[in-house]
Amino acid sequence: MNPSSARDSNWTLVFACWLIAVASTLGSLFFSEVMGFAPCILCWYQRIAMYPLVLILPAGMFPFDRNIVRYAAPLALLGLLIAAFHLLLVAGYIPESIKPCVQGVPCTEVQIEWFGFVTIPLLSGVSFLLITALLILTYKRSSK
Amino acid sequence: MKQKHLVIVSGVFLLLAFVAAALLYRSAKSDAAAQAYQRNKLTFVRPHSPTFGSTGAKVEIVEFLDPACETCKEFYPYVKKLMADHPDKIRLVARYAPFHSGSDQVVKILQAAHNQGKFHETLEAVFAAQPGWAPQHRPQPELVWNYIGNVGLDIRRLRQDMSSPEIEKIVEQDIADAKTLNVKATPEFFVNGKPMPSFGYDQLNTLVNDALAAAY
Numbered sequence: 001m002n003p004s005s006a007r008d009s010n011w012t013l014v015f016a017c018w019l020i021a022v023a024s025t026l027g028s029l030f031f032s033e034v035m036g037f038a039p040c041i042l043c044w045y046q047r048i049a050m051y052p053l054v055l056i057l058p059a060g061m062f063p064f065d066r067n068i069v070r071y072a073a074p075l076a077l078l079g080l081l082i083a084a085f086h087l088l089l090v091a092g093y094i095p096e097s098i099k100p101c102v103q104g105v106p107c108t109e110v111q112i113e114w115f116g117f118v119t120i121p122l123l124s125g126v127s128f129l130l131i132t133a134l135l136i137l138t139y140k141r142s143s144k
Numbered sequence: 145m146k147q148k149h150l151v152i153v154s155g156v157f158l159l160l161a162f163v164a165a166a167l168l169y170r171s172a173k174s175d176a177a178a179q180a181y182q183r184n185k186l187t188f189v190r191p192h193s194p195t196f197g198s199t200g201a202k203v204e205i206v207e208f209l210d211p212a213c214e215t216c217k218e219f220y221p222y223v224k225k226l227m228a229d230h231p232d233k234i235r236l237v238a239r240y241a242p243f244h245s246g247s248d249q250v251v252k253i254l255q256a257a258h259n260q261g262k263f264h265e266t267l268e269a270v271f272a273a274q275p276g277w278a279p280q281h282r283p284q285p286e287l288v289w290n291y292i293g294n295v296g297l298d299i300r301r302l303r304q305d306m307s308s309p310e311i312e313k314i315v316e317q318d319i320a321d322a323k324t325l326n327v328k329a330t331p332e333f334f335v336n337g338k339p340m341p342s343f344g345y346d347q348l349n350t351l352v353n354d355a356l357a358a359a360y
Contacts, residue, residue, distance in 0.1 A: 011147060019154060026162040034166045036328040058151060 006141070011064045013138040014057055017072070017131045021053035024127040031120060037111045042086045046124050049079030053131065066142040069135045076132040083125035090121060170341055177325065181337020187321050188334060192255070192314045194238045194263040197227055201235035202359035203352060206334040208318075208327045211251060212244040212283040216331040217271040222345055226352055233356060238263070240318040241330045244278070249285035249306075251315055256305035257297055265295045 031037045060068020088094045110119055188206045209216040227234045242248040257266035273291035333348055335355045340347040
């Protein structure tokens with residue numbers, strides 16, 4: 001592969017991350033603003049990790065800068081951790097006592113359940129997982 | 145340059161998809177509510193629900209309210225004015241959606257006051273004193289008693305009625321109906337079964353005017 005096409009495919013990977021981040025951002029806004037679900041505290045923390053990616057990623061795409069991975073990965077990883085915590089909480093693996101949200105909307109409340117298993121924290125977890133994986137792939141490929 | 149176009153086009157596409165989905169969702173929700181209203185009006189209006197206005201009115205506003213909700217308080221005079229502007233044409237049905245914790249106690253006071261024919265007056269007193277008994281969205285139902293002394297209620301009977309299983313059931317029924325009708329915030333209005341397309345005075349006004357034009 002010549003350097004320019006390798007660069008292009010790395011760019012495409014970051015672009016894919018951006019698409020996922022935009023879709024997740026708009027999706028979460030749809031749940032809260034259109035469908036009227038109040039976001040719980042953990043949802044807010046995940047939003048804090050997701051929304052900035054929509055703006056940060058393009059900054060590393062024009063012109064392409066492989067360091068974008070270093071700026072974006074901490075957010076994606078943090079989001080992934082919170083989503084994992086949230087999923088474990090909903091599934092009941094994390095006991096009541098260390099639940100961080102007692103007031104307002106309980107984080108264990110399941111607001112949507114598509115096909116019997118797709119919940120909002122699952123969607124969030126999958127998005128963060130994909131973004132993290134794609135960023136790591138981009139970094140590995142571009143460091144060759 | 146191509147890459148830039150790709151990003152702009154996909155960004156615009158996703159945004160448009162969002163807007164289209166929101167519009168579709170809203171109209172589907174409105175249709176579903178209108179159909180439910182035709183099919184089973186009981187979810188909207190229960191025999192126990194306090195109502196205002198003439199029984200022959202062809203436009204019916206069903207309002208899910210929470211006595212601790214500030215926006216409900218702010219909407220109250222507006223709805224009253226809407227009704228005054230169209231006398232005998234609008235009927236208001238009050239339903240309870242006590243989403244603040246502690247609000248259910250206040251709702252029970254209101255329903256017990258309804259038994260004495262004083263729902264209206266009690267609701268006004270409770271709304272007027274809202275900052276006093278529900279500071280910072282934290283209702284303290286026991287403080288409400290300080291503000292409803294002048295309404296002319298038989299307080300002993302009120303306290304008895306409040307703890308009766310009938311009123312408990314009424315509150316549970318209203319909460320269940322709010323859930324069935326997808327009420328997630330207060331105040332939620334249904335005008336002849338139709339919810340507001342988005343929240344606001346103007347939207348409610350349009351909805352009421354459309355219903356008036358269709359009925360009269």
